[in-house]
Amino acid sequence: MRAVVIALGKVGLPLAARIALAGHAVVGADVDPRVVDLVNAGEAPFPNEAGLPEALRETVADGRLRAVTDTAAAVADGPDLVVAVPPLVVDATARPDWGILDAVVADIGRGLKAGTTVSVETTVPVGTTRARVAPALEAASGLREGTDFHVVFSPERIFSGRAIEDLDKYPKLVGGLSAAGEARGIELYASFLDAEVRGLGSAEAAELSKLAETTYRDVNIAFANELARYADTLGIDVLSVIDAANSQPYSHVHRPGIAVGGHCIPVYPRFLLAGDADARLPIVAREVNERMPAYAADLVAEGVAGRRVLILGIAYRGGVKETAFSGAFPLRDTLLGRGAEVVAHDPLFSADELRAHGFEPWDGESAVDVAIVQADHAQYAALGAADLPGVQVVVDGRGILDAARFAGVPVRRIGRPEGSAQDAGSAIAPRS
Incomplete structure (x- = not known):
């Protein structure tokens, strides 16, 4: 099999590597020349993805995997499978901006040849594959879906940091716009995955799943x-x-x-x-979960006005250098709205990167009154009172701290009462 994988991010690049590891020829396409250059050098363009550096070194070295910036040209070579995993950008209310996906589909359409199956792995609202993607491909290529080429939807089901492992762990779901297209999609995915490949009967069923x-x-x-x-x-x-x-x-x-x-x-x-x-x-559910950063701030029962509050972790979860919809942003805004002085720390972000995200970096030495764990980075699990000079109350928003390391300092957790050692803490005194 020959495959093209478009968008070499945290979903697309592990997928391309997995196809190549199975012995197939893969071309990865990305608009970022830096990403393309790194991949062609056998180097991962992002950290903390288990097995990816080794997979790239192996498959790039023997020619099974290479990267290009010209998507249309890669598709024009007539691969059996084209997998599109571009990001679907959304605004603050999660409304999609179709610009990137539409541009990728247009590039595919310009190069599309008869006999190719196009799979969309980007998560989209139900009906997108049939009503948006397929017509655009037909218009750009002059070909007919279901006769000249096939389109399927196959959602990505991986966890960042263990993507290659997850590709073989969970059933691969495939939904076609026709029975023949779905059967072909199943055949192609089964050629490189050890996991079950399961047909769902329609693209809409796969999108909804x-x-x-x-x-x-x-x-x-x-x-x-x-x-x-x-x-x-x-x-x-x-x-x-x-x-x-x-x-x-x-x-x-x-x-x-x-x-x-x-x-x-x-x-x-x-x-x-x-x-x-x-x-x-x-x-x-969205309303409940969106209130949780403010609820965590409420656990500082003494109040935060005039106090210096340290947010530990601006990433949306531990070990991942990503801030998409991170709770750090509403937490910061809540604290500022209540009159706190807010500083932040994250081991994955430099001081300049913290500032670029709107946070004042903590220098690691100056005193703070309150510390709130927002991201469960592994480094934070070993924190103690000595690591947070002056701290008088800690809110452990992820339940990762050892309260015994904070003798005399209350450690408050969501839905968990303070232990007797933690109860010894007193109200926060204003800092001069």
Whole structure:
């Protein structure tokens, strides 16, 4: 098989590498010359993706994988499979900007030859593949979908940091615009994946499956956050409650936390709502989860006005240098609105990068009154009071700290009462 993978980001590049590892010839296309140059040098253009550096060194060295900037030319070579995984940019309310996806589809259409199957892996609202992508490909190529070429939707189902592993772990879902197209898509994906490749009967079913799995997680986390809020009023540990509930095999309650961020979980419920005006649960779940950064700030019961508050982690989750819909932004805005002086730290971001995101960097030495853990970076798990000079209250928004390291300093968690050692803390005194 010959394949072209378009957009060599955290989804596309591991996918291209996995196809090449299976022995196929792959061309990766990306508009960023820096990315293309690094890939052709056998180097990963982003860090912390397990197995990717080794896969690139192996497959680039023997010629199975190469990268180019000209998508149309790569597609014009007539590959069996073209996989498009460009980002679908959204605004602050998760409304899509179609510019990048439309441009990629136009490039594919200009080079498209009969016999090629085009797979869209970018998560989109239901109906996009049939009503937007296929007509655009037909218009640009002069070919007919279902006769000259096929289009399928196959949602990405990977976790950043373990993408190559996940490609072989979870069933690969494929939905076609025709039965013949779906069968061809299944055949092509099965040629390089060890996981089950499952046909869903239509592109719309595959599109909805992706929105279902991500919206489920948002709703589940919202329920966990509601339980945590209630547990706080009762003075009981919500984690013991959740663990007890989950000991029965039909309960799968997630964990509460300070925020739900990232490119997926906060966004795709909005795609579902865009197509289903009668849906109610996704709306409520979004409202609950979007209130959690402010709720975490509420745990500083003494108030934050006039105090110096340190946000630990601006990434949306630990170990990932990404800030999409990170809880750090609403947390910062909440704290500033309450009169706090806000500083931030993140081991993955330089001081200049923190400033570029609108945060005042903490120098690691100056005193702070309050510290709030927003991202569960592994480095933060070992923090103690000595690492946070002057700290008088800590809010552990991710439940990763060892309270024993904060003797005399209250460590407050969402849905979890303070232990006796933590209760010894007193109210915050204004800093001169």
